[in-house]
Structure formats: structure tokens, C-alpha cells
Amino acid sequence: MIKKIRKSPTRRAPEKPATAAKSMASTAKAGAAQARKIMPPKAPSSARPPKPPKPVKLPKSAKPAKPGKKAKAAKPASEKRVHGSFSMPRRDHALIAALKARCKREGRSVKKNQLLRAGLRALSAMASDQLAAALAELDQPVAAAGA
Secondary structure (H helix, E strand, O other): OOOOOOOOOOOOOOOOOOOHHHHHHHHHHHHHHHHHHHOOOOOOHHHOOOOOOOOOOOOOOOOOOOOOOOOOOOOOOOOOOOOOOOOOOHHHHHHHHHHHHHHHHOOOOOOHHHHHHHHHHHHHHOOHHHHHHHHHHHHOOOOOOOO
8 A cells, every 4th residue: 555645834935015005006906896896887867857855844833733633732941950958957857747748648749849849939928027927936946845
């Protein structure tokens, strides 16, 4: 039997890198040739019909309402909120909790913020003498419960 002897691969010398200009030119030529093969020829521009003019768009407020939809009421612009912190006596905080419980029994769940805002509006609606009397009550010390 005859054994075949495999030749070991010979090592080649590394090729010299092509200059950037030569490689770019050959790549551009190859890309252009390939693009000509893939892309169909363009039709003459005179064969296309002219585009119809676009309809004028009316602003949303000027458009007539659709017959099946109800007109929406315009929302008032919301006021910018200001964050402020303050402290109050425990008894006043307990009053807020009692008012919240009272509202809940009546079927309306409220937040502390809502109670404070309602109280401010009630105070601003009072006459000056009533407001002064309400503020005077705040300044008086609370009597002890057992005294």
C-alpha cells in the first residue's frame, strides 16, 4: 500500500496593504456596478400624473362636531401648586381627623388638603368681625379637661 504524504502548508509572505485611494476607487466602482444591476431604470418624469393639492386642514376648534359624539366641555387651566409645610397643635390635627371621619360617615371621602382649603374659603367668606373672633379663639389657651 502506498501512503500519501501530506505536504505542510507553506507560509506566504504577508501581502502589502493597498493604498487607501486605490481601495476606495475599486470599492466605489464595484458598488456602482452592482447598483446598476439591482436598480430598475427610472421612468421619465413626464409620465407621472401631477399630484392633487392637499386639502386645507382646519383647526380642531373650527371643525364641525361629528353627529354621534357629544361636545366636550373645556377644562379650566389648573393652577400651579405650591408646596408649603407648617406645624399645628395636636388638638387641631385631631379636629381634622374628626372632620374626615364625619365626611366619611356622610359618604364623602376627603383628604386633609381638601379640608384645609375648604376652611380657608369659609374664613375668607366671613365678615371681618367674625374672622377676628375666630382668630381670637385660637390665641386663647385650652382649659384642662378635668378643671
